[in-house]
Amino acid sequence: MTLRAATLSGSATDRVSAALKRAGEVEPKIHAFTQVFEERALACTSQPQSEGAGSRALAGIPIAIKDNLCLSWGKTTCASNILRNYESPYTATAVQKLIDAGAVIIGKTNLDEFAMGSSTEHSCFGPTFNPWDISRVPGGSSGGSAAAVAAGIVPLALGSDTGGSVRQPASHCGIVGVKPTYGRISRYGLVAYASSLDQIGTLTRTVEDAALALSVICGHDPLDTTSSQEPMPDLLASLDTPVDSLRLAVPRQARSDANHPEVARVFEETIATYKKLGATIVDVELPLLDHGIAAYYIVAPAEASSNLARFDGIRYGHRAKLAPGEDLFDLYCKTRSEGFGPEVQRRIMLGTHVLSSGYYDAYYNTALKVRRKIKQDFDRVFADCHAVLMPASPSPAFKVGEKTSDPLAMYLEDVYTVTINLAGLPAMSIPAGFASVEGKQLPVGVQIVSPAFDEARMLRIAQQFERATDWHARKPLI
Amino acid sequence: MSHESLSPDYVRRIAKLSRLSLTDEQVAQYGARMSAVLGYMNRLRELNLEGVEPMANVGGTTNRFDEDVPGPTLSNDALMKIAPDTMPPFVKVPKVLGEGGGA
Numbered sequence: 174m175t176l177r178a179a180t181l182s183g184s185a186t187d188r189v190s191a192a193l194k195r196a197g198e199v200e201p202k203i204h205a206f207t208q209v210f211e212e213r214a215l216a217c218t219s220q221p222q223s224e225g226a227g228s229r230a231l232a233g234i235p236i237a238i239k240d241n242l243c244l245s246w247g248k249t250t251c252a253s254n255i256l257r258n259y260e261s262p263y264t265a266t267a268v269q270k271l272i273d274a275g276a277v278i279i280g281k282t283n284l285d286e287f288a289m290g291s292s293t294e295h296s297c298f299g300p301t302f303n304p305w306d307i308s309r310v311p312g313g314s315s316g317g318s319a320a321a322v323a324a325g326i327v328p329l330a331l332g333s334d335t336g337g338s339v340r341q342p343a344s345h346c347g348i349v350g351v352k353p354t355y356g357r358i359s360r361y362g363l364v365a366y367a368s369s370l371d372q373i374g375t376l377t378r379t380v381e382d383a384a385l386a387l388s389v390i391c392g393h394d395p396l397d398t399t400s401s402q403e404p405m406p407d408l409l410a411s412l413d414t415p416v417d418s419l420r421l422a423v424p425r426q427a428r429s430d431a432n433h434p435e436v437a438r439v440f441e442e443t444i445a446t447y448k449k450l451g452a453t454i455v456d457v458e459l460p461l462l463d464h465g466i467a468a469y470y471i472v473a474p475a476e477a478s479s480n481l482a483r484f485d486g487i488r489y490g491h492r493a494k495l496a497p498g499e500d501l502f503d504l505y506c507k508t509r510s511e512g513f514g515p516e517v518q519r520r521i522m523l524g525t526h527v528l529s530s531g532y533y534d535a536y537y538n539t540a541l542k543v544r545r546k547i548k549q550d551f552d553r554v555f556a557d558c559h560a561v562l563m564p565a566s567p568s569p570a571f572k573v574g575e576k577t578s579d580p581l582a583m584y585l586e587d588v589y590t591v592t593i594n595l596a597g598l599p600a601m602s603i604p605a606g607f608a609s610v611e612g613k614q615l616p617v618g619v620q621i622v623s624p625a626f627d628e629a630r631m632l633r634i635a636q637q638f639e640r641a642t643d644w645h646a647r648k649p650l651i
Numbered sequence: 652m653s654h655e656s657l658s659p660d661y662v663r664r665i666a667k668l669s670r671l672s673l674t675d676e677q678v679a680q681y682g683a684r685m686s687a688v689l690g691y692m693n694r695l696r697e698l699n700l701e702g703v704e705p706m707a708n709v710g711g712t713t714n715r716f717d718e719d720v721p722g723p724t725l726s727n728d729a730l731m732k733i734a735p736d737t738m739p740p741f742v743k744v745p746k747v748l749g750e751g752g753g754a
Binding site for chain 2: 259260262263355369395398401461464466467470471482488499501502506510513519522525535539540581596
């Protein structure tokens with residue numbers, strides 16, 4: 174059921190009960206959640222609605238949030254042993270806004286530890302599985318949120334997107350995933366991975382639902398000084414405006430031979446659909462698209478090595494037990510080695526290395542220069558075009574375990590998504606077709622990228638495609 | 652400065668700076684994986700970046716000043732509850748002064 178349909182049908186109790194029942198049915202197969210708040214969610218629906226707090230646009234709607242968003246009940250684990258028992262004393266601004274609008278949080282969803290991964294396999298609770306084929310990953314790092322929406326448990330889940338962590342799982346699970354412009358949504362209460370790239374995003378079944386949810390959670394927050402003061406236009410008002418006056422850019426580099434043939438086919442069919450809708454397709458160059466991965470996997474680990482220094486076993490989280498004679502230094506090292514999984518440890522070390530004196534210029538500073546060039550390339554394209562079309566991921570969902578032993582292969586999953594975060598742009602993945610792989614039908618998404626703060630037009634472009642196709646209406650048989 | 656392979660000693664040094672203690676097996680495994688990733692990053696050196704200013708973030712770079720008015724804050728009690736070892740209103744830590752205390 175979509176968010177829009179849910180607001181029009183049944184009572185809050187019916188909706189939340191149905192979500193919990195559905196979670197009970199499919200959770201053993203997909204493992205989308207780290208925690209389900211059954212009692213609390215049901216209790217929420219029987220309370221009288223408080224008046225005046227926000228628009229109540231989401232009254233009684235069951236939702237899920239990624240477990241790297243702070244919530245003042247339950248645990249905020251980041252799927253890491255270092256925070257396995259951490260109880261946040263406060264709630265993230267974006268989550269509070271959803272609560273104020275009447276949404277009922279039924280649980281927190283699984284992720285790659287600290288959002289570092291593209292498959293939701295790097296979780297201390299074990300992997301999440303793709304509802305379309307449970308032998309495959311749902312993508313990551315917001316894989317639990319994507320799987321929960323795709324499996325029909327909730328119509329809306331929040332994720333976070335540092336290098337594609339909302340868009341790539343949305344693509345692999347056949348749903349709509351939006352990462353707005355950097356700064357559109359407060360990051361207060363989002364556990365930091367790479368602060369100059371992190372942004373909260375939405376996972377929904379339809380474009381309209383995404384617009385509804387974003388209308389609630391976007392906006393300036395005094396608790397996050399990087400949150401933007403840019404006014405937000407009405408995201409729903411322009412959804413129905415046709416795209417026939419628009420110029421859509423297709424980068425030559427996005428038609429790479431490295432794309433899975435089925436992804437390439439779906440991408441070309443999407444371009445053809447937009448042509449049919451009257452949009453003008455413009456071939457463009459994004460010369461540094463292929464260099465985005467290298468720049469991103471320098472910048473993101475560098476920021477992570479600094480952000481994750483706070484997990485030291487002193488003020489909160491796991492603390493290691495010391496043997497006689499061991500000191501504070503041993504406490505830090507033991508706590509962190511026990512608490513962080515291997516991928517997180519490697520990214521912290523990679524970040525420490527690229528920031529260390531002697532390597533700073535060769536790696537970190539070079540990556541920041543490439544970052545500026547990437548931003549300039551997009552600026553150049555947007556001087557002449559309204560949006561860019563790209564695949565969301567070069568391949569459909571891969572098998573569980575297929576890429577865990579080759580981190581570089583896993584990183585290359587993000588080739589079409591990371592540059593967007595480096596440039597701070599809004600982008601979204603929409604269901605655009607299916608890949609036939611080994612007898613299975615796997616969803617494939619296409620990505621729409623807009624100029625900064627132009628989410629309204631991006632959503633309109635997505636909505637017009639959704640209206641012309643029925644990919645978003647297909648559901649996994651699970 | 653190619654990174655065909657990081658030496659075990661260098662990997663241990665980075666681990667120490669990262670406040671991680673690794674087993675010998677991890678040193679070998681992490682070293683190999685990091686070397687592969689760093690090798691891939693060498694492609695950035697092919698680019699002509701002459702005259703390009705580094706860009707650390709996309710947002711505005713001007714400072715924003717707030718009025719100096721105290722706002723709500725988390726209570727000491729709430730923070731004591733999540734600390735692993737306490738002697739309220741303090742958090743307990745191992746010896747800080749003396750040898751090893753400079754961590």
